[in-house]
Amino acid sequence: MRKHLYLWVLFVLLCVAGAVGLQSKPPAIKIPFETYTLPNGLTVVLAPDAATPTVAVTAWYHVGSKDEMPGRTGFAHLFEHVMFTGAGHTPYGVHDRFTEGVGGSNNGTTSNDRTVYFETVPSNYFETALWLESDRMGFLLDSLDVGKLNAQRDIVKNERRQSMDNQPYGLAGEILSSTTYPPSHPYSWSVIGSMKDLSAASEEDVKNFFRLYYAPNNAVLSIAGDFEATQAKMWVRKYFGDIPRGKPIKRPSIRPVTLDKETRLVYEDRVQVPRLYIQWPTVGENNDDRFALYVLDAIMAGPRTARLTKALVYDTQAASSVGAFQDSSEDVGDWRITITPRPGHSLTELEAAADALLYKLKAEGPTQEEIQRATAGQEFDFVSGLQSNLGKSMTLADGAGIQNNPGYFQTEYQKMLGVTPADVKRVANKYLTKGRVVLSIVPIGQSDQAAKPSESKPYRRVEQ
């Protein structure tokens, strides 16, 4: 991420939510759009809406950290930074001048699966935004030099320090991924990558990566806001039409993993309060079980009547906070709970309490009312999201890129509302098995504060 940390929250908000509008007719869940493909393979999505005089342009590329080679982890995200250093006809600084400098904004984000660039501009700068995006899609390498790469390398290392190394509990995600997935699995390393690999990335790596992945046939251009569709089509053709198609991309088939036993780890960090993480591998965006897993996380944690929250934070008050989260990537997913204890309560005790609650849910399933509460915010979240041109352009781009259907949000919405108690019971039993990773993060020198300390192996950090 260039300026702000993980914006995927926006998608999550649009995906995980829900309202059963029983008594009144729900508003239509729709974003009027049209979509077409240019001869060079670029997928275009247009969603005109004049409510606010801005236009959001999203350039979505189907490439992420899972496409990296071992030894070059963090490269996709480092590359994202390079995309802001100027291109053939738009020297460094021009991009900011015609976005933020005219009252708009710009940013980019990289995940395991996709790299997304976006800007919102006052509607009179719409053509300028297309000019900017097309120049870096077509002509980035014309102005590339190793100095620019080196500067961004230092910045990304600072991003890693700021978001992970210098944050209490900041390494939890990286430890969990590297333990859940075998070493060569494309989801085993973090998006930000290792310091060593970031140092190793070369100018040649940038060129090869760009030529393969930043071709129009691997991209979606999604535009939402105050523009006229006929004019937009002319401009899109003008600026993007002559960018040459790239070579076909062979995507490795990546399968979700299953763990046959529990792995227990303890990591000593500069924290004063320990914290427990339990993670199970589940499924990603290519598997509909994820909808019941989203509902499951809302049933288990969040509002005060969610099961873990009610029992641990309110009733026994052994925890100060709990969380549960289904994280879905394109090919794989994880379901994770996080528990922070109150003083006087051990992680061992909290793990046992959480397990008992999960056991009960797996045995009995949730009630219909729990499902209803968990999905009742969906309608509001969707309609509220329609107020943001950027949110709409990103939702449409993601549907087009991952599901080959910009309107996939409708399917997603229906599937969330269609989850039944039996679905939740089934996925809980299928995925929340003994094969899992249990990670205790404890104060330095206090590994005895881990959950079941004698069974937990110290996590040895590889030099990053």
Add this chain to the structure above:
Amino acid sequence: MSQPGRNLAIVAVLLLFTIAAPAQQSFDRSKTPPAGKPPVLHVPTWTKTSLANGAELIVSEKHDLPLVAFVITFQGGTYQTEAAARRGLAGITASMMNEGTKTRDGEALSNALQLLGTSINVNVGGEGGSMGFQSTTSKFPQALEILADMLVNPAFPAEALERLRAQRLVALTQAKDQPGSIASRVFPKILYGSAHPFGQNVTEESLKAITRDDIVAFHKVYFQPGRALVSVVGDVNSSSVKSTVEKALGAWPRGGEKPTFAYPGLPATHAPTVFLVDKPGAAQSTFAIGNPGPPRSTPDYYALQVMNTMLGGMFQSRLNANIREENGYSYGVNSSFAFGKGPGAFRTGGDIVSAKSDAALVEFMKELRGIGGSRPITDEELATAKDSLIQRLPGTFASVQSINSAIVTLWTQGLPDNYYQQYATRISDIRKEDVLRVAKQYIDLDHLTIVIVGDRASIEAPLKAAGVAPIVLTDIEGNAR
């Protein structure tokens, strides 16, 4: 054009394009497309009346989507209402309002709101508070009825206080592990001193001192219509929503008044000083540099906005362009003025890689001197800052929530109804000499407070050698060690 030489002029043009850009071209990509006509500024309109209990009421209609944003805003906040020994009282009271009413316990409230797809947020900040929600139009009356119940009939169960207190104590312990949180405690403490409310932090002692009686009393005094504005924005009808609100808030008794915002004087200034808080092993040093600033009512507000936009308000502002983009010392640095009723701080800083703490401090100082005159402002810089501020405005009225807060800001800061219509002119009028003047006046280079939270073992000697300012070692509460 397959015959070379058939038309020399065309060949020459093609060659030019070929040099400029290898891909096939039918136009000159090096030319910036001209901008279209700027969008017309559509400021939402609203009606202003008051409720029978004296609260003011503002309604702004927006019907393109079935959404409503409802907020009650209260003038005054913790700075006006909390005693130093009870810091945290307002926040706990706000949370306690979600813990149940005379007829609904905490779980019943939570379940009802979940089924409506909304939540009611109660907050009390430094100079103002709010209670509100957003919902779809069809759920609005029910959500409003619950809000009124929470406002007027809170039960304040004693067991909930103990739970919330214990959770906050854990959060406070965790905050002390976080360099950013430490800097945000130490910086105001040094700037304003412990006799000024801006310099007082929530502590273990203050949290432990809060009683249920304090909460009952705070609620009674604070959440009163005499200091409140009720604002409703979205898919409602101005005339009928007034009676809906009046009916829902019928049991909210008249009382209260807007507070005065009188603050004690500021402590004596000191020569520029580095206050170093040790965070052993930290990979980065967190910087907070600044001084007390002017209130929002200053006539220099617009000049300060332009100045700060150039200095640290945008990605390509001087500070970020230097410290992040040119030098790679940080993932990002910025600057801001905390405008309000009191002397909110000018603050710049960010997270700096430990090994470059000294070099970054030198660059921060260079840029602060620069905006104060040693580096002339260019025409392009001034134009970009103004363009950015002015052209951002039309797009800000996008959501019911953003419209609501845009209108509420006028009320809390005492700004005229035509504030947004005048904004572009006010910003356009700012000249280079205005920018220079306010930079000199409000960034006090002779008395800067420089808080650095980082690994003392590796950064102290280089910081000393940099010779920017003497170093005082400070604990995580901002007291000299």
